[in-house]
Amino acid sequence: MPLDHQGPLGRLRRGHEELVLRLLRTHGPLSRGELGRLSGLSRTTLYDIVAALADGGAVVGTTPVPAERRRGRPVETLTLHPDAGQAIGIDFARRAVHVAAVNVAHEVIGSSSQAHAADLGWEDRVDLAERLVAGLAGGTLRLGALSGIGVGVVGPVDDVPPDDTPLARPALADLPLLLRKRFGVPVLLDNNTRLAALAEATWGAAAGVQDVLYLRLSYGVGGGLVVGGALHRGAHGLSGEFGHITAEPEGRRCSCGKDGCLETVASIGAVLDAYGTAADLPAFLAALPHDPAAARVLDTVGTRIGTVLAAVCNAIGPDVTVLGGELAAAGPSLFHPVERALLAHLMPISRSRADLRAAALGEAGGALGAIALVLHESPLLARYPAPDSLE
Known part of the structure; x- marks a missing residue:
C-alpha cells in the first residue's frame, strides 16, 4: 500500500528527509555515523531515509580518493547531488532587483543586481529579473532543472498597500502567477527583510x-x-x-x-x-x-x-x-x-x-534568504500550493 504523504507517518517521514537534507546542506559531506549523531535518528531509520533519498537522486555517496585514504576500510560520505535541483532567489527591493542561484549542495551558481526607478511596474520588474537570471553563470543556468523560486518583496506580504504604490495588492497578488508562467516552477513569496533573517541564520x-x-x-x-x-x-x-x-x-x-x-x-x-x-x-x-x-x-x-x-x-x-x-x-x-x-x-x-x-550578508541577504526559503521547504514544498494550482 502506498504511503499516505498527508497522514502522520508521511509527515514524520518528510520530517526525517528534511532533517537529513538540512544537515547535509549545513555541514557538507557527512558519513552515516556523523549523520546519525547529528540527527538522533536510529540506525535503521537513517539508513532507510538515506536509501530513499539516494534512489531519488537527491543524495550521492562518495569515498575518499586514494591519496586521502587512511588504513582500514574507506568510509563513504554522503553529500547532496549538485545536479539534483537548482533554486533561484529574487529580491524585488525598492529601487533594484537582486537575483542569485544555487544548486542543492549550496554552491552558488551566480548572482547579479540592477538598479531601477522606484515606480517601475511589476511586468517590467519581472522582465528585468528574467534577464538577470538568464545571464547567471555566463548564461549556462539550466532553467529546466529549477526546483523552485523564492521571492522577496518590500512590506507586509499580507497587507494591502495604498493603491498608488508599486506594491498595490492586485499587482502583488499576481506576482507568483506571473513568475510561475515565466519559469515554470513553484514560487514562494515573502517579505524580503524577513528573508534576510533566514539568510543570516542559514549562511550569515x-x-x-x-x-x-x-x-x-x-x-x-x-x-x-x-x-x-x-x-x-x-x-x-x-x-x-x-x-x-x-x-x-x-x-x-x-x-x-x-x-x-x-x-x-x-x-x-x-x-x-x-x-x-x-x-x-x-x-x-x-x-x-x-x-x-x-x-x-x-x-x-x-x-x-x-x-x-x-x-x-x-x-x-x-x-x-x-x-x-x-x-x-x-x-x-x-x-x-x-x-x-x-x-x-x-x-x-x-x-x-x-x-x-x-x-x-549585506544587500545580498534578501535574495539569499529567498533561496534559503526554497531549500528549507525542499524537497517536497509540502506547505505550499501544488504547481498546478499556480498555473
Whole structure:
C-alpha cells in the first residue's frame, strides 16, 4: 500500500528527509555515523531515509580518493547531488532587483543586481529579473532543472498597500502567477527583510543557530524571526514588524498611522533628520569619527533600539540577535549603545546569554534568504500550493 504523504507517518517521514537534507546542506559531506549523531535518528531509520533519498537522486555517496585514504576500510560520505535541483532567489527591493542561484549542495551558481526607478511596474520588474537570471553563470543556468523560486518583496506580504504604490495588492497578488508562467516552477513569496533573517541564520552571522532575532535598519525598519530553524511568518504573514513597536510614546507620527514607532527614530531618514547636517548616510558615517554631535545622535538611537530589542528578547528568548541594514555600518558607535540598553532592559537571568552580532550578508541577504526559503521547504514544498494550482 502506498504511503499516505498527508497522514502522520508521511509527515514524520518528510520530517526525517528534511532533517537529513538540512544537515547535509549545513555541514557538507557527512558519513552515516556523523549523520546519525547529528540527527538522533536510529540506525535503521537513517539508513532507510538515506536509501530513499539516494534512489531519488537527491543524495550521492562518495569515498575518499586514494591519496586521502587512511588504513582500514574507506568510509563513504554522503553529500547532496549538485545536479539534483537548482533554486533561484529574487529580491524585488525598492529601487533594484537582486537575483542569485544555487544548486542543492549550496554552491552558488551566480548572482547579479540592477538598479531601477522606484515606480517601475511589476511586468517590467519581472522582465528585468528574467534577464538577470538568464545571464547567471555566463548564461549556462539550466532553467529546466529549477526546483523552485523564492521571492522577496518590500512590506507586509499580507497587507494591502495604498493603491498608488508599486506594491498595490492586485499587482502583488499576481506576482507568483506571473513568475510561475515565466519559469515554470513553484514560487514562494515573502517579505524580503524577513528573508534576510533566514539568510543570516542559514549562511550569515547566525549560521546554524535555531532561534534568531534579526533587525534591519535601513530607510525602513523591520526584521524577522527564525524559530526552531524555520522562518516564522505569523498567522497572517505579518511577523517581524519591529519597526512599528512604540519607542517614543509622544514621538513623531509614523507612516503606519501610529505615533513614536521605532522607524520614526531609527530609520536612515530619521537619523539624518536628527543630525541635521549630513545630506546622506555616507556623509553622516564619515562624520562619526570626529563629530561628537553625530555620536550623540547614534547614542540616543542605539538606546531606543536596544530597549525595543530587549522587549522582544524577553518575549521570545532568541539565541542570537543580529543587527543589519545600511545603518549598521556605523559599527561600535551604534552597537555599543544598543548593547548597553539591551542588557539594561533584559531580565537579569538572560543577560549573560545575550549575543548581539552584526549581519554578514549585506544587500545580498534578501535574495539569499529567498533561496534559503526554497531549500528549507525542499524537497517536497509540502506547505505550499501544488504547481498546478499556480498555473
